[in-house]
Amino acid sequence: MTATALLLLIVGLALIGWLTARARATRLQGVGGKRLHSLPGQHGWYVAMWVAVPALVFLAFWSWLSPQLVNDAVLATPQAQSLPAAGFERSAILGEARNLAGTEGLGAFNPEAEVLAPVFDGYMTSYAWIGTAIAVLLAFAGGAFAYTRIATDFRARTRVERAVMLALLVASLIAILTTLGIFLSLLFESARFFSIVPITDFLSGTNWAPQVINPADPGADLGAVPLFWGTFFIGAVIAMLVAIPFGLMSAIYLTQYAAPAVRKWMKPILEILAGVPTVVYGYFAALTVGPAIRDLAVSLGFTFASSESALSAGLVMGVMIIPFVSSMADDSIAAVPTSMRDGSLAMGATTSETIGRVLLPAALPGVVAGVLLAVSRAIGETMIVVMAASGAATITLNPFDSATTVTKQIVDLLTGEAEFNSPKTLAAFALGLTLFVITFLLNIVALRVVKKYREAYE
Amino acid sequence: MNSPIVAQSLAGGHEPAERAPTDWKTQSMQRRIRRRYAAERRFRLLGLAAVTISAGFLAFLLWTMLSNGLAGFSRTEVRLPLNFAAMNLDVTPDQLGRRGADLALAGAGLQNAVGAAAVEAFGAEGERYISDSAWVTVREAVKDDPSLLTKQATITVPASSDIHTAATEDATPETEAAAAMLTQRGALTSGFNWTFLTGADSTDPTAVGIWGALKGSFLTMLVTLALAFPIGVLSAIYLEEYAPRNRWTDLIEVSINNLAAVPSIIFGLLGLAVFLGTFNMPRSAPIVGGVTLALMIMPVIVIAGRNAVKAVPPSIRDAALGVGASRIQVVFHHVLPLALPGILTGTIIGMARALGETAPLLMIGMRAFISTAPDDLTSPATVLPVQIFLWSDQVSRGFVEKTSAAIIVLLMFLLAMNALAIYLRNRFETRW
Secondary structure: OHHHHHHHHHHHHHHHHHHHHHHHHHOOOHHHHHHOOOOOOHHHHHHHHHHHHHHHHHHHHHHHHHHHHHHHHHHHHHHHHHHOOOOOHHHHHEEEEEEOOOOOOOOOOOOOHHHHHHHHHHHHHHHHHHHHHHHHHHHHHHHHHHHHOOOOOOHHHHHHHHHHHHHHHHHHHHHHHHHHHHHHHHHHHHHHHHOOHHHHHHHOOOOOOOHOOOOHHHHHHOOOHHHHHHHHHHHHHHHHHHHHHHHHHHHHHHHHOOOOHHHHHHHHHHHHHHHOHHHHHHHHHHHHHHHHHHHHHHHHHHHHHOEHHHHHHHHHHHHHHHHHHHHHHHHHHHOOOHHHHHHHHOOOOHHHHHHHHHHHHHHHHHHHHHHHHHHHHHHOHHHHHHOOOEEEEOOOOOOOEEEEOOOHHHHHHHHOOOOOOOOHHHHHHHHHHHHHHHHHHHHHOOOOOOHHHHHHHO | OHHHHHHHHHHHHHOOOOOOOOOOOOOOHHHHHHHHHHHHHHHHHHHHHHHHHHHHHHHHHHHHHHHHHHHHHHEEEEEEEHHHHHHHHOHHHHHOHHHHHHHHHHHHHHHHHHHHHHHHHHHOOOHHEEEEOOHHHHHHHHOOOOHHHEEEEEEEEEEOOOHHHHHHHHOOOOOOOOOHHHHHHHOEEEEEEEHHHHOOOOOOOOOOOOOOOHHHHHHHHHHHHHHHHHHHHHHHHHHHHHOOOOOOHHHHHHHHHHHOOOOOOOOOHHHHHHHHHHHHOOOHHHHHHHHHHHHHHHHHHHHHHHHHHHHHOOHHHHHHHHHOOHHHHHHHHHHHHHHHHHHHHHHHHHHHHHOOOOOOHHHEEEEEEOOOOOOOOOOOOHHHHHHHHHHHOOHHHHHHHHHHHHHHEEEEHHHHHHHHHHHHHHHHHOOO
């Protein structure tokens, strides 16, 4: 039975439980002159809960456990005795046999896998049936237990509401779990990486050549400084040189000068810029902007101009960030009390003088926080740099030169055919950890600034 | 924060009380005013320029995609005369009704026969005028009408990329000449490219389609919605309605705000290390992609949900409590229905973000070449943005228009979702 069908079966059983329990509770109403403590529907929910929850918990557990059980069972059969001893080949054959099981007519790469496939198929089917049987049994047992407890003075409502509260709490804990999962998985893989490559080599080395790692001294080829520089140069310098002036001036124009009708239309139009998928920007950068910038560089006399320049990636990324900066600036300008603006205007200052000397200084913390968030977003941005930036790690100040970033390298390192334990693959997690820590700090600082600043005017 | 401004205004207050009134008519004063007004105009123009250039960039982007991509929706076709009777295909008509028809026709050498027919019809270069997948069109036609096998027929097959390029825009002189020759013989037609909507990935740009990627996107979004919506709504309710103010709830709040700003590729690393590495979930599958994206957009839904729940006035809760509802009933019978439009708006915006996301899906292996549409949540699949990414790497000119056409489809979906979100917000916005 497929997982979907089983899920539907359990939901169906829970529905039946809900209906029967509610019917029984309705019949109890008024029997013996006593009022029901809980509403019939609440009794229904109580039974449905007992039907579904144990079965579903078991299924989650079983789907994690059963592949291991199947593996063990297959390994114990006589057909599996001819397998090579533990190692890569053995797991490859087992994996292939597992994939072959259940499909028909496909040939196998390994003859052993072909032999093992039907064995796998048999055990997978039988373990799936065992799981189904136990799940259905649990559903009935739970339902029966709950059904017998229905009585006039049974406090079904209390129980159900307690369960709902538990669900609410669990749902909100998932955010913490995710954060913890991200942090721990990055930390764990990075620790393995740093046991191979010294952390000092990684953080201070200037040679990044992961394609040809020397096994004797992996640290010499895995110095990440060029990546950090490239990320900073593209995301925090070039992109911000585009995003800050355009974003800030747009926000100023739209809040201070534009007619309400213009503002009403232009603001969403600018926000579309942030909603365009980054893969589209990346394609645009690679197809149109990159070659155009190369031609420009050649006409300026740069002989080794590349179409994968830092400038094309940074420029397009800057455009993507414009609405981000402008809406943050918009918010913080709007938060400046009108009395300050009116006061300045009443003194005879022009609007631009008011903006430059009163509104912007007052809104500065908010604008700075917005810029920090924008930087954090730019250095975490992936697709634009994957498609438009170069793979060559160089430390350069020339925007027409090629540069690479942390995110591009993560993608490059993890989409090859490397096995999971090589320093090459693990390096991606170390880069991920660095990226996570940097963006985390930027976000924390920015959020602090925003919070403090918001309170100042309230 | 605002101390410099306060200091300035205080300093202004200490100026000497008597001062000769400013004579605005003097030349220097007039010049000063003119300068200030000019600066004002310049500043204003600068602002207008910033807005216009930003919007102009968007227009340029959309125009580039449209002008490149519209050709992807049409295709050039060649009317190819085929003499099936002379081909001596070793296929009996009753073989064609069965499931092995494709195999039988391929085994009978249909592909070579179609190529030979093109050479016979259009000269030695003829085979290069029709698409590599032209024989598939012929195969389908034969399957539809087995009686074709005994007679002559003219079948419209897709033209090769070169001919298509020559027919729609500039190309090399040779292909231009070939296209002109075909046009002169009345063999060249153009039609709507249905293959683009119904096919999946392929190595031949004339045979590619987005259906596989669209279906993959749909399945992935289904998982994302099924996980992110309930989790997001439940935690928004908990944080806004029940959570005590203590260190735990502060921690939850900090994690949610932080998760909202974590780069998406980090979620991909999480998916790779935890879902693929630890839980052994299937690679490239919509279920893994969906779970990863759900974790990514969950904070968006929580934040939107909290704002929507917060906006429901306390009087509603008080009234419900007053007539004896329990706290759970207050929330699920009264607060949640009133907050739902706001939550839905946030959910749609989050889903739009998930639909356009590429980087985390690359990490969990959804970049494989997959030439069939996925059947279920665990079969290998690709999604629309990843498909765009994969096609963008292809050097063939035919893929440029296909990539842009796929981008048009993706942008249309996103615009539709955003429009729906705006509509919901305007339609159900309540002022209490």
